[in-house]
Amino acid sequence: MSTNAIELRGVTKRFGSVIANDHVNLTLEKGEILSILGENGSGKTTLMNMLSGIYFPDEGQILIDGKEVAIRGPKDAFQLGIGMIHQHFKLINVLTAAQNIILGLSGKSRLDMKKVNKDVSNLVEKYGFDLNPEEKIYNMSVSQKQTVEIVKVLYRGADILILDEPTAVLTPQETEKLFAVLRKMKEAGKSIIIITHKLNEVLEISDRVAVLRKGSSIGVVKTSEASVESLTEMMVGEKVDLDIQRSKPKSPEKRIELRGVNVRNIEGQDVLKDISFVANSGEILGIAGISGNGQKELLESIGGLIPIESGEILYYPPNDAPVEKLSEKTVQEIQKLKISLSFVPEDRLGMGLVGSMNLTDNMMIRSYRGGRRFFADRKSPKLLAEHIVAKLEVATPDVNTPVRRLSGGNVQKILVGREIATRPNVLMVAYPVRGLDINSSYTIYNLLNEQKEKGVAVMCVGEDLDVLLQLCDRILVLCEGKISGIVDANKSSKEELGMLMTGGRKVSSK
Amino acid sequence: MNEKAVNIKKEKYIRHIVKRDVISKKKAWFIRLIAVVLSLLVSAVVIVGITKENPLSVYGGIINGAVGTNHRLWTTVREIVVLLLIAVGLVPAFKMRFWNLGAEGQILIGAVASAALMIYGKSIPAPLLLTLIIVCSMLAGMLWGLLPGIFKAIYNTNESLFTLMLNYVAMQIVTFCIVFWENPSGSNSVGIINAATRAGWFPRAFGNEYFMNIVIVVVITVAISVYMRYSKQGYEIAVVGESQNTARYAGIDVKKVMIRTMMISSAICGLAGAVIVSGASHTISTSTAGGRGFTAIIVAWMANMNPLGMLLVSTFLVFMQQGSIQIASQYGLNENASDIITGILIFFLIGCEFFIHYRIEKTKMEEM
Numbered sequence: 103m104s105t106n107a108i109e110l111r112g113v114t115k116r117f118g119s120v121i122a123n124d125h126v127n128l129t130l131e132k133g134e135i136l137s138i139l140g141e142n143g144s145g146k147t148t149l150m151n152m153l154s155g156i157y158f159p160d161e162g163q164i165l166i167d168g169k170e171v172a173i174r175g176p177k178d179a180f181q182l183g184i185g186m187i188h189q190h191f192k193l194i195n196v197l198t199a200a201q202n203i204i205l206g207l208s209g210k211s212r213l214d215m216k217k218v219n220k221d222v223s224n225l226v227e228k229y230g231f232d233l234n235p236e237e238k239i240y241n242m243s244v245s246q247k248q249t250v251e252i253v254k255v256l257y258r259g260a261d262i263l264i265l266d267e268p269t270a271v272l273t274p275q276e277t278e279k280l281f282a283v284l285r286k287m288k289e290a291g292k293s294i295i296i297i298t299h300k301l302n303e304v305l306e307i308s309d310r311v312a313v314l315r316k317g318s319s320i321g322v323v324k325t326s327e328a329s330v331e332s333l334t335e336m337m338v339g340e341k342v343d344l345d346i347q348r349s350k351p352k353s354p355e356k357r358i359e360l361r362g363v364n365v366r367n368i369e370g371q372d373v374l375k376d377i378s379f380v381a382n383s384g385e386i387l388g389i390a391g392i393s394g395n396g397q398k399e400l401l402e403s404i405g406g407l408i409p410i411e412s413g414e415i416l417y418y419p420p421n422d423a424p425v426e427k428l429s430e431k432t433v434q435e436i437q438k439l440k441i442s443l444s445f446v447p448e449d450r451l452g453m454g455l456v457g458s459m460n461l462t463d464n465m466m467i468r469s470y471r472g473g474r475r476f477f478a479d480r481k482s483p484k485l486l487a488e489h490i491v492a493k494l495e496v497a498t499p500d501v502n503t504p505v506r507r508l509s510g511g512n513v514q515k516i517l518v519g520r521e522i523a524t525r526p527n528v529l530m531v532a533y534p535v536r537g538l539d540i541n542s543s544y545t546i547y548n549l550l551n552e553q554k555e556k557g558v559a560v561m562c563v564g565e566d567l568d569v570l571l572q573l574c575d576r577i578l579v580l581c582e583g584k585i586s587g588i589v590d591a592n593k594s595s596k597e598e599l600g601m602l603m604t605g606g607r608k609v610s611s612k
Numbered sequence: 613m614n615e616k617a618v619n620i621k622k623e624k625y626i627r628h629i630v631k632r633d634v635i636s637k638k639k640a641w642f643i644r645l646i647a648v649v650l651s652l653l654v655s656a657v658v659i660v661g662i663t664k665e666n667p668l669s670v671y672g673g674i675i676n677g678a679v680g681t682n683h684r685l686w687t688t689v690r691e692i693v694v695l696l697l698i699a700v701g702l703v704p705a706f707k708m709r710f711w712n713l714g715a716e717g718q719i720l721i722g723a724v725a726s727a728a729l730m731i732y733g734k735s736i737p738a739p740l741l742l743t744l745i746i747v748c749s750m751l752a753g754m755l756w757g758l759l760p761g762i763f764k765a766i767y768n769t770n771e772s773l774f775t776l777m778l779n780y781v782a783m784q785i786v787t788f789c790i791v792f793w794e795n796p797s798g799s800n801s802v803g804i805i806n807a808a809t810r811a812g813w814f815p816r817a818f819g820n821e822y823f824m825n826i827v828i829v830v831v832i833t834v835a836i837s838v839y840m841r842y843s844k845q846g847y848e849i850a851v852v853g854e855s856q857n858t859a860r861y862a863g864i865d866v867k868k869v870m871i872r873t874m875m876i877s878s879a880i881c882g883l884a885g886a887v888i889v890s891g892a893s894h895t896i897s898t899s900t901a902g903g904r905g906f907t908a909i910i911v912a913w914m915a916n917m918n919p920l921g922m923l924l925v926s927t928f929l930v931f932m933q934q935g936s937i938q939i940a941s942q943y944g945l946n947e948n949a950s951d952i953i954t955g956i957l958i959f960f961l962i963g964c965e966f967f968i969h970y971r972i973e974k975t976k977m978e979e980m
Contacts, residue, residue: 405861407860407861432863433860433861433862433863434863434864434865436863454858454861455858456850456851456854456855456858457854457855458854459850459851459854463847463850466847467851467858467861467862468862470844470847470848471844476843476844476845477842477843477844478842478843478844478846478847
């Protein structure tokens with residue numbers, strides 16, 4: 103009988119009255135890649151946190167290599183050879199990759215950095231990573247930072263790797279690289295658990311899939327016997343329609359126009375170069391590009407959050423009201439003029455919401471200025487919060503819960519819900535479904551479509567090209583701060599977009 | 613499998629630390645109560661160790677020292693309200709994550725304004741003089757806080773260092789003023805100002821020396837709690853404190869909020885200077901603030917900036933302080949004894965926060 107790398111027996115974890123994991127049974131065989139699939143709040147991350155020593159189970163047993171163990175803290179987990187790569191990186195920016203990797207390890211009193219760098223290089227070579235151990239973290243892309251996290255746990259001798267939504271922050275190309283590395287690790291005998299929502303990836307990378315729903319284990323299937331439809335059904339508990347209904351834009355009008363916009367960041371580098379395009383009402387304009395190619399700055403400059411160097415941003419209000427020059431206004435002026443630019447920033451909690459505040463207070467961010475009174479009105483934000491909770495099926499005990507306590511998908515629903523509630527004429531969203539599961543994603547897509555049908559000019563920065571092609575009417579591709587093409591989503595393909603993203607070809611359309 | 617089980621170290625219970633998700637207010641206060649009781653026990657051991665007295669009589673001495681006579685009772689009340697006022701003043705700044713460590717200096721500058729008016733404004737009619745004292749001490753304190761506020765807002769300087777260093781400047785200004793205001797000359801102190809005329813003193817009311825102090829503190833405390841909880845500006849402060857990015861995103865003028873909030877915070881601290889000088893000591897020295905600008909930081913944090921909690925914490929601290937002054941003189945200890953007691957109290961009060969945020973759990977390991 104071959105022993106399992108990990109075996110969970112009846113593991114239960116409660117947070118107050120909420121049961122996060124209800125008698126979960128799970129096995130990870132040696133040398134396999136197991137996907138853990140589940141909706142938001144189904145308890146995937148909690149379960150893994152118990153393996154990495156962040157939480158301690160209330161009930162049940164954890165067996166590593168067939169022996170019962172007690173994992174009291176991350177150190178115990180390391181000793182057992184379990185390494186977890188979290189969704190949010192825990193790295194120190196001013197240190198090099200290698201310095202981060204040895205951080206917290208005990209060793210000889212004299213630190214031989216050369217040897218560490220060499221050891222790290224060996225690991226990097228062995229598994230085919232792309233990493234320079236002497237590079238500082240602040241110079242790295244998101245995918246490189248993730249690589250550092252993975253190498254970190256390998257360096258500590260982990261045999262069992264747990265990756266929490268590793269692809270959520272990666273481009274398609276980076277994802278592929280990661281998968282290649284994971285396969286190599288599997289060949290080297292490592293056992294790997296991957297938490298993800300992306301079904302295509304589950305099918306691509308894993309040997310088996312374990313599905314969680316509402317804290318309980320629903321079942322384990324061999325990937326070879328599974329399909330997107332069967333997995334979705336297991337996960338959600340019912341059949342889900344995976345098509346996005348795209349309607350033809352109805353009488354599009356010019357809403358936003360950029361003319362020769364240039365933007366520099368604080369360091370004085372050009373992040374947007376000579377950007378000119380038009381966004382129409384009743385249309386979804388997708389914005390594609392490898393992350394960090396100016397998508398964020400594009401939306402932020404339209405939203406008035408960052409100043410532009412030259413060029414102009416024009417807003418054409420409905421009903422032929424006079425044209426407004428957004429580029430000369432502050433955020434506050436834009437709001438005072440009742441120009442409803444709504445904006446879901448990339449970094450949900452860092453910018454769109456206040457984590458420690460409850461739902462009601464987060465609704466107020468948009469509306470608290472209303473009225474001339476000295477005191478803020480909390481009644482209508484509360485009603486709005488309750489309305490959003492009911493309409494978008496936000497899982498929360500009540501509207502007085504701090505947003506930080508909610509899971510990622512629910513936070514996103516609140517943010518998008520609030521933005522839509524301002525009845526915008528222009529709705530800008532960045533990565534609206536980042537880290538969300540299928541059901542939540544489709545809720546968001548439907549919301550965007552609803553807005554489009556109401557005549558809103560929607561701009562959507564996205565990373566999943568399949569979805570952009572299905573959802574958008576036109577797609578603008580950015581490459582190194584320049585527009586490398588604007589294509590008709592009905593006629594374009596993933597390959598064409600991929601080429602434009604890397605600046606391979608100039609396409610003049612319009 | 614049974615053979616394997618023998619090899620496993622048998623551990624029946626496992627202790628581990630768990631972060632509490634939510635804790636009921638009742639439970640949190642219960643933990644704090646335990647901390648208070650423990651701190652009392654430990655300070656009793658220390659005092660008894662030094663004085664070799666019966667602990668009960670030592671506690672009797674503390675209670676006697678704090679509230680034993682009418683005079684002592686009102687002195688204790690006077691000290692409590694001043695500490696509370698300073699803590700309340702710190703709340704807006706702290707909610708904004710602006711670490712105002714300059715309350716000490718803001719108090720001193722407010723005190724200087726108030727003493728100057730008492731000395732040079734003897735002929736001004738009493739109601740007007742009192743109004744002037746209150747207004748000018750607030751303006752003076754405000755000026756002292758405005759400086760680091762503006763620098764933080766515009767140049768993003770470190771407010772902790774800036775406010776801290778201004779304390780020393782304020783201290784020097786007081787020393788400078790004492791040279792001018794020396795009375796009697798050669799004493800190197802200001803002495804009781806207007807002892808005969810009581811000009812610029814907060815008036816007695818209802819037979820009580822400190823009536824006006826209490827009224828001022830109650831009014832300010834209520835006003836600030838309402839301001840923080842219900843006003844739009846209070847909301848802006850909370851947003852700026854949590855995330856400046858979110859604040860900018862919401863169109864909040866972060867610089868404006870920062871400067872405005874710091875003005876409010878330091879104005880209240882300046883007012884505390886007037887309450888101390890015109891309402892209590894009727895003199896000024898470099899120890900007029902007496903470290904209360906720092907103790908108030910602990911008061912505000914301990915109580916999680918809840919007004920009622922701040923009242924409780926400052927009452928407890930002042931009560932023990934006043935009481936141990938009595939103990940010190942009764943048993944011939946020097947004044948540091950009172951600092952030791954305060955140190956022990958604060959140690960336990962801060963330490964218990966750990967148990968409010970975490971709990972230690974025991975889990976039984978099932979045998980295989």
